Amino acid sequence: MINKTPIGIPFFDTEFGGIYRSRVALVTGRAESGKTTLGLQYLAQGLRMHESGLMLSARRSHDLAITADSLGLPVAQAIDTGMLTFLEYSEFVPGRDRESSIMLPPDGFIQLKEIIESNAVQRVVIDTVLPWVTLPEPSHLAEHVFSLVRAFERLGVTALFMLPKPVSVAASRLRKMLEDVVPISITLAYETETHTRQWLVTKYLGMNLKAEGTPFDVLPRMGIVPHVTQGALPPAPVFAPAPVAASRAEEPAPPPRAEEPPPRRGSNKTSFASLVLEQPAPGARPSLGGDIRVAGGGS
DSSP states (O other), rough: OEEEOOOOOOOHHHOOOOTTTTEEEEEEEEEEESHHHHHHHHHHHHHTOOOOOOOESSSSSHHHHHHHTTOOOOOOOHHHHHHOOOOOHHHSSOOOGGGGGGGOOTHHHHHHHHHHHHOOOOOOEEEEOOOOOOSSSSGGGGHHHHHHHHHHHHHEEEEEEEOOOOHHHHHHHHHHHHHSSSSSEEEEEEEETEEEEEEEEETTTSSOOOOOOOEEEEEETTTTEEEETTTTTOOOOOOOOOOHHHHHHHHHHOOOOOOOOOTTTTTOOHHHHHHHHHHOSSSOOEESOOOBBBBOOOO
16 A cells, blocks of 8 residues: 655645655755755654654754754654654764764664664654765665665665765766665755755656746745745744654653764674675775765755
8 A cells, every 4th residue: 555644845745745654765955955954844744743753964963953943843842752863973973973074883774773663763864865875896886775775664764865966977876876766856956146946856656747846945933835925924834742642651761772882993893785785794994985976965
């Protein structure tokens, strides 16, 4: 049975009915295009549906909470109750908080999988997906991308993969590989000179797409909304926090997890690529496949 879930963007949800549940959707855009805002609205929509969420980002968790508050999204209570989790890439790689320099440790996916399962996470935002596309041999990148998407879908989560705008041939090739294996791909186009934005659905499995995009704005206390002329702004949406389900409230709080020490240099633990491809771990640390250069990936 085909099952969809809304993402919290009314003009998209009304036209398409949301995205496919338990699948991965790709979102591409340059810095300030609205990717992080979309991710936060997507998680807030899940909270209204009593679905727990997780966001893994290069941004500081506290900064994400501040951004969500500026958009009028009530995440503080959800974080306190365990319905929402913000993770920083720097927690996986201490001292690395810039997506251009992030290299995940060998057991990064195993750690993320345990967090998703222990918190019964249903919605995931990976902002950005670049650190997950590392391979010792770039020739295996297509196979790795396929396995990456399938690995997240096997967890039973509905995920948004955020990808910075490609600015090189290798980065464009990576985006094409991702689009080939996901059912939905969205591009957030942003012109810095005119500050205009376009929402483009470049792939939606099973549907015929229109050529033109939807102009939109990112506004304080409102988030992503259709573009309107000055003086005709729509009323700000009311984001009421979803109450904690009774069954969840009655459950005892899980014991705190002991922090795992970071992997030692020179460790031969299985890398994510080896895990999903079921290949033996190479002795050398993986590096980003090809010259994958992208524009800055902030929201």
